[in-house]
Amino acid sequence: MKSFKDKSIIITGAAMGLGLATAKYLAAKQASLTLVDYNKEGLDTAIEEIKTDYPSVNIVAVAADVSKEENVKKYVAKAKEAFGKIDGFYNNAGIEGRQADMVDYDLEVFKKVIDINLMGVYYGLRYVLPEMVEHGGRIVNVASVGGIRGVLNQTPYVASKHAVAGMTKNAALEYGKHNIFTNAIAPGAILTPMVEEAFKQVNPEDPKAAEAEYSKRNPTRRLGKPEEVASLVAYLLSDDCNYVNGQVIAIDGGESNMYGNA
Numbered sequence: 001m002k003s004f005k006d007k008s009i010i011i012t013g014a015a016m017g018l019g020l021a022t023a024k025y026l027a028a029k030q031a032s033l034t035l036v037d038y039n040k041e042g043l044d045t046a047i048e049e050i051k052t053d054y055p056s057v058n059i060v061a062v063a064a065d066v067s068k069e070e071n072v073k074k075y076v077a078k079a080k081e082a083f084g085k086i087d088g089f090y091n092n093a094g095i096e097g098r099q100a101d102m103v104d105y106d107l108e109v110f111k112k113v114i115d116i117n118l119m120g121v122y123y124g125l126r127y128v129l130p131e132m133v134e135h136g137g138r139i140v141n142v143a144s145v146g147g148i149r150g151v152l153n154q155t156p157y158v159a160s161k162h163a164v165a166g167m168t169k170n171a172a173l174e175y176g177k178h179n180i181f182t183n184a185i186a187p188g189a190i191l192t193p194m195v196e197e198a199f200k201q202v203n204p205e206d207p208k209a210a211e212a213e214y215s216k217r218n219p220t221r222r223l224g225k226p227e228e229v230a231s232l233v234a235y236l237l238s239d240d241c242n243y244v245n246g247q248v249i250a251i252d253g254g255e256s257n258m259y260g261n262a
């Protein structure tokens with residue numbers, strides 16, 4: 001893969017999980033990074049970690065909530081101010097919400113999931129796309145297997161992630177002519193703090209048992225690793241990614257192809 005030297009990349013949700021793993025992966029390839037998260041302390045700690053491993057990396061940290069339009073304008077402006085342009089955008093921040101039957105789902109949580117996962121991704125596209133029109137760019141939105149399949153007890157999450165898949169296709173159609181390629185990834189269960197929290201909800205007494213039970217269903221008999229997702233994202237953000245546009249790419253060990261029990 002070509003180096004990311006002189007490439008300016010924005011990553012949202014960079015304080016932990018998939019965002020942090022990709023930040024580290026791209027730091028190793030000399031990208032200039034604008035790292036965004038609403039958890040300011042977590043972001044500061046993450047940046048210390050990255051700087052320890054890659055002292056020469058250029059990083060701008062922006063404490064911002066992606067569900068707030070003004071905050072999104074702010075992180076886009078900071079990236080431009082620091083690096084003069086935006087080449088790549090990992091539109092990753094998202095939350096899972098709670099696990100509940102759709103009829104009983106708490107409406108406040110429902111709206112919050114939509115605000116962050118759907119509106120947050122949309123605001124990102126709305127303000128990053130115009131910055132890429134002149135010179136082209138690469139965008140990776142984060143959907144989920146829940147963006148291509150139903151997932152029991154996660155109605156707002158599934159609704160928001162299907163919307164991410166839809167917006168990805170539209171961005172690809174409308175902006176492909178500007179050499180902007182927009183794709184989405186659809187991760188299955190990848191072992192991040194978000195998924196650890198989900199296993200706690202499934203089995204509060206023994207989350208590790210819930211994880212082991214879940215892994216049995218996967219063709220690979222294991223969960224995915226954040227670094228495995230990072231290498232796919234890096235490809236999709238790189239100049240090697242040409243003519244792949246508007247795709248929703250599952251990274252789930254093949255699990256979403258399965259019908260019935262393994």
Ligand SMILES: NC(=O)c1ccc[n+]([C@@H]2O[C@H](COP(=O)([O-])OP(=O)(O)OC[C@H]3O[C@@H](n4cnc5c(N)ncnc54)[C@H](O)[C@@H]3O)[C@@H](O)[C@H]2O)c1
Pocket residue numbers: 012013014015016017018019036037038039042064065066067092093094095096116120142143144145186187188189190191192193194195
């Ligand atoms: N981990 C998985 O198995 C998995 C599977 C499918 C999809 N995803 C998606 O991948 C993305 C990252 O998930 P993760 O597992 O790394 O989660 P995570 O909870 O480990 O990390 C998410 C990060 O995003 C930040 N964040 C959340 N809401 C934000 C907001 N409104 N503004 C700014 N920052 C915000 C959090 O502070 C956190 O640092 C999410 O969109 C998630 O839906 C994850």
